[in-house]
Structure formats: C-alpha cells, structure tokens
Amino acid sequence: MKRILVTRPMPDRVLEEARRHFDVEIRDDNTPLKPGQMRGALALYDGILPTLGDMFQADVFTEAENSRCRILANFGVGYNHIDVAAARAMGIAVSNTPGAVTDATADIAMTLMLMTARRAGEGERLVRAGKWPGWNPTQMLGLHVSGKTVGIIGMGRIGQAIAKRCHFGFGMSVVYHNRSAKPLDFDARQLGSIEEVAATADILVVAVPGGAETRHLINAEVFAAMRPTAHFINIARGDVVDEAALIAALQEGGIAGAGLDVYEREPIVPDALKAMENVALLPHLGTAALEVREAMGLMAVENLRAFFAGETPPNLVN
Incomplete structure (x- = not known):
C-alpha cells in the first residue's frame, strides 16, 4: 500500500477516504512545512497532499531526483506555492482541486x-x-x-x-x-x-x-x-x-x-x-465551508488514487 503524507488536519470524511486507499500519515499541525520537512517528506512518502503555504519551490527539489515521492496532490485550486517545472524535472506530478472551490x-x-x-x-x-x-x-x-x-x-x-x-x-x-x-x-x-x-x-x-x-x-x-x-x-x-x-x-x-x-x-x-x-x-475564508473542504479533499484523494492506479489524474497540472 502506498504511503501518503497529508500535511494538515483534514475533515474526517476526507481522511476516511484516503485511508481506504493508502497508508496515511496526517501531520497534526496547521503551520506550513519547513524546507527540511519538505525534503524529508519527498524522501519518505510515495505521495504528498500539501496545501497553501507548503512552499515546494525549486530549492526543495534540488536533491529530489531519487526521492520516493511521485506526486504532489495539492489541496486547493491555486498551486503557485509549488514550482511545477522543478517538480516535473524530478519526475514528480502535480495536481490541484479546481471546480470544488x-x-x-x-x-x-x-x-x-x-x-x-x-x-x-x-x-x-x-x-x-x-x-x-x-x-x-x-x-x-x-x-x-x-x-x-x-x-x-x-x-x-x-x-x-x-x-x-x-x-x-x-x-x-x-x-x-x-x-x-x-x-x-x-x-x-x-x-x-x-x-x-x-x-x-x-x-x-x-x-x-x-x-x-x-x-x-x-x-x-x-x-x-x-x-x-x-x-x-x-x-x-x-x-x-x-x-x-x-x-x-x-x-x-x-x-x-x-x-x-x-x-x-x-x-x-x-x-x-x-x-x-x-x-x-477576512481570514482567508474563501472555501471555508465543510462541504466545500470535503469536496476539495476528496478530489485530491481521487487524484492520488488515479495516479497510483496508472490512470491520468483528473486534475493534473503538469
């Protein structure tokens, strides 16, 4: 079973669905990942479900060529915190969650x-x-x-x-x-x-x-x-x-x-x-409704499921 890191606490429904498909580790912390934590996650997990603030920029990927991680399934439609070109160069796919938001x-x-x-x-x-x-x-x-x-x-x-x-x-x-x-x-x-x-x-x-x-x-x-x-x-x-x-x-x-x-x-x-x-x-309330956050999370999980099943993730951005 593929090992997945979820970088922030998520609604229960999202975590339940993720656990149906993967060995899931949930980071019980709402602060963004630090660069060292991101590099460690790339080495330790098959996939990562990151979100806003997790700054996967080019320098994070410099030593990721032989990393275990193959996909960043972003929770959110915006993914400017991820250097998609740098991820692609290391063979790491990136997806997002449009529509739900x-x-x-x-x-x-x-x-x-x-x-x-x-x-x-x-x-x-x-x-x-x-x-x-x-x-x-x-x-x-x-x-x-x-x-x-x-x-x-x-x-x-x-x-x-x-x-x-x-x-x-x-x-x-x-x-x-x-x-x-x-x-x-x-x-x-x-x-x-x-x-x-x-x-x-x-x-x-x-x-x-x-x-x-x-x-x-x-x-x-x-x-x-x-x-x-x-x-x-x-x-x-x-x-x-x-x-x-x-x-x-x-x-x-x-x-x-x-x-x-x-x-x-x-x-x-x-x-x-x-x-x-x-x-x-307002404190970034754009998608802050339970059913919306659930839909976003389920979309991210589906992107992960499809990727590891050999299918094209529905919301692949690279």
Whole structure:
C-alpha cells in the first residue's frame, strides 16, 4: 500500500477516504512545512497532499531526483506555492482541486462587496462597542450595490461565478479584462486593459491565479484609474496586489474602500489596513465551508488514487 503524507488536519470524511486507499500519515499541525520537512517528506512518502503555504519551490527539489515521492496532490485550486517545472524535472506530478472551490469563493467575493459597500464591518464594531446611538436618516451611508457596474479582472471559473451573481442577483452591469477572448452566456463587456476596467467600475474584483505572472498585477496605476467612490475586492492571491499601493490609495482617498480575504504576506496583515474603518478584512475564508473542504479533499484523494492506479489524474497540472 502506498504511503501518503497529508500535511494538515483534514475533515474526517476526507481522511476516511484516503485511508481506504493508502497508508496515511496526517501531520497534526496547521503551520506550513519547513524546507527540511519538505525534503524529508519527498524522501519518505510515495505521495504528498500539501496545501497553501507548503512552499515546494525549486530549492526543495534540488536533491529530489531519487526521492520516493511521485506526486504532489495539492489541496486547493491555486498551486503557485509549488514550482511545477522543478517538480516535473524530478519526475514528480502535480495536481490541484479546481471546480470544488468556485461557488464558495464567489460567495465570499459577494460577502466582501456588501461588507465594504454597506459598511457592515464598521457598523458591527459600532454596535459591539456600545456606541450606536440609534437609527437616523444620515447614519453610515454607504454605496448601494444593486444596479452598479462591477469590473472583474480574470474571467475564469471564479470570475464568471462572481459576474453571474452580480448580473442576475443584483442587476449589475459587468465589464471585465481577461488575457484572451472569453465567450459568455450572459451580458458582459470585455475591455482592453485592466486600467480601463478600473476606470469604469464601481466595484473592482480581482479573480486571477497567483504566481510570478500575476504578482502586483493590481498596482498603483490601477488604483489611480479607479474612481474615488469605487471599492476594491481581492479573493485571488495576496501578492496579486501591491499592498503598499492599495494602502496609499485608501489613505489618500483615491478609492472609497476595500474588501480583502487574502494578503501579500499572509497571515501578516499590515497595521495600516487594520486601522481603517473602510476596509473589510477576512481570514482567508474563501472555501471555508465543510462541504466545500470535503469536496476539495476528496478530489485530491481521487487524484492520488488515479495516479497510483496508472490512470491520468483528473486534475493534473503538469
């Protein structure tokens, strides 16, 4: 029976399924693997089920040519923490878990849109602090989301799920930027640049994959193009956004607010962001629903099962 390392605690249903197929060792620690632990795991296990924060970068693979591990079945759709080319060079396959995360992540985007536009976080803090004086006609006036224009950067599965919620649920106009033409089954307008989308949108949402190609894709130029009344939402990866430029735009009044589920140096959140009442901050809740995490884990286990059965894993990325 193949020996598998699961690098973080997982829902019981996922572990039960993994144990049906493999000799499973579960790491009872929610901190990311350290480089030495990753090298050791490559030598000791036939497969590894890693996740966000387990930085399998090129230097980890330098001595992995004769390692025991043959597959990294990533728990998550994003795999920019794994150097896929370096893994491939050592004969190690990499898979991910797309699809399972789409709706849950889109739901968090909508949560953040409403939280920042309608000042929900600020309002809850007011109530909890016992400082709410009662209703009045001009208290905490925010942005009415219905009927506004949403701009989406990246029109993949998650971008489309967000766009549909905005268009069909809130009657919003949709503009977007995508690297290639994207035929859609609902009304949306593709624009030529990120800055053009930023200038058009009342709410700008970024939904692109992480990685070197998209690092700081959302930068000072993008924030400068946004309206002072516009809000920015990030449910992608933290380093897609130049966090210093975002802080500057908020402090200078260049944009009205932001809703963030991810951070450039996660889990570190800059004090400047925490101090701002017009910023909604979530602890990377994108897929944090039991049935979603179960689906992700079962997908990762199926990738492992298929690989060791001599089949092509359903979600192979290399």
